[in-house]
Amino acid sequence: MSINALLLWPLITSAVLGLTGPRLGRALPPAVAVRLLTTAALISALATGFALAVAAFAVLARVPFVGALGHWSIAALDSGPRVPAVAGVLAGAAVTALIVAAAVRAVRGGRELVTAALICRDLDDAGGGLVVIVDEHPDAYALPGIRGRIVVSTAMLHALSSDERRVLLAHEAAHLARGHHLYLQVAELSAAANPLLRPVARAIAAAVEREADEIAAAEVGDRRLAARALARAGLARTSGPAHRRALVGALGGADRNVVARAHALLAPPPPHRRFLAASLTAMILVTSAVSLTTAKQTERRFEAAQAGYTRHA
């Protein structure tokens, strides 16, 4: 395969993944969606960054001065398929910007994880990692750490019945037990490194909630009860103190929609969708193979060009 086709492949898969990610996230069983989509996003982001860097370098390497520095023959590089100069320059600019964006995101995510872990350490583990906050605003979330905590406000506890509270606690415990915060961080990092993957990151965030919902429903042995707990908690948040109501713009939370989650719980448990899962796995493997081939081909090309350089010298 020509080098240009190899270099375009990660961009094409990222675009396809970006377009189909939200659909895949809804169709696949949540546990499978979380793992496969996160892997696909990470591999696509890495492969895209690598392809852009190779494209940029392939053009940069044809500058005579660079060739002299690296001891390779420009004439040898010029023979055979070439990356167009404009494409190389654009790729270089893009990969630089994306590496900076990814680094900024990595630092931010890392700092938040550390802050969360430090807060966890400061909170007394009264029992089972539950922390109750006296607050008139209904809220509940999982705080990841070495031993994570489940934080629930008194208003949220008051809003729910005893068996609905059990759903909420099981849901948050599932986030911690499955390490969902790490998947979310990898998803966000991938989207920062490749904006085409932004919809995939949103799909992963939605799938993470769905997985925790399914685990909670299984633990209480009642899907309807789980749906009822979600609806009750959602309504409690819309009726809280006006200045802290949980309403967001139509775009922001569309993929983490509570209503969709409740409806999914009212429907039967999700089917396996083995063909879809296998297709996504195949895409991940092909993208990895393409990156390895790109690396091999580029290496061979430069080795040949370096062999050609000694002849001129």
Added chain:
Amino acid sequence: MSTRATRPRGALERQVLACLAIADHPLSVGEVLADLDGDLAYTTVMTTLTRLHSKGALVREQVGRAYTYAVAGDARAMGSSVTAQRMRRLLEAGDDRAGVLTRFVAGLRPEDEQLLTDVLAATEHTEHTEQR
């Protein structure tokens, strides 16, 4: 309903704590049992209460021949503490994208209120028909 799956470790402790955290007076083992789901044994709840008390999460008081339990004071004063403020900042940092904290319910749209009311009505309705 259908068969109840096993409770993971710590799940019962959390349930008991959540129940006591919003109780307006100290509760006896029987009262905690009544608030939690019906499939629990009295001794299971009693063991959990005793364990939480020995960890310092609960305070207890002898009433007649039995104990009543309440959450230990400092756990309830969390709301305005520095730690709570740091948590709020973390939550706000994650409002525009997936943060490190995963909320039970986030991302509500204005039209969701009615849709959630419908879900609630649907689930409560079937529950009544099942009970009949």
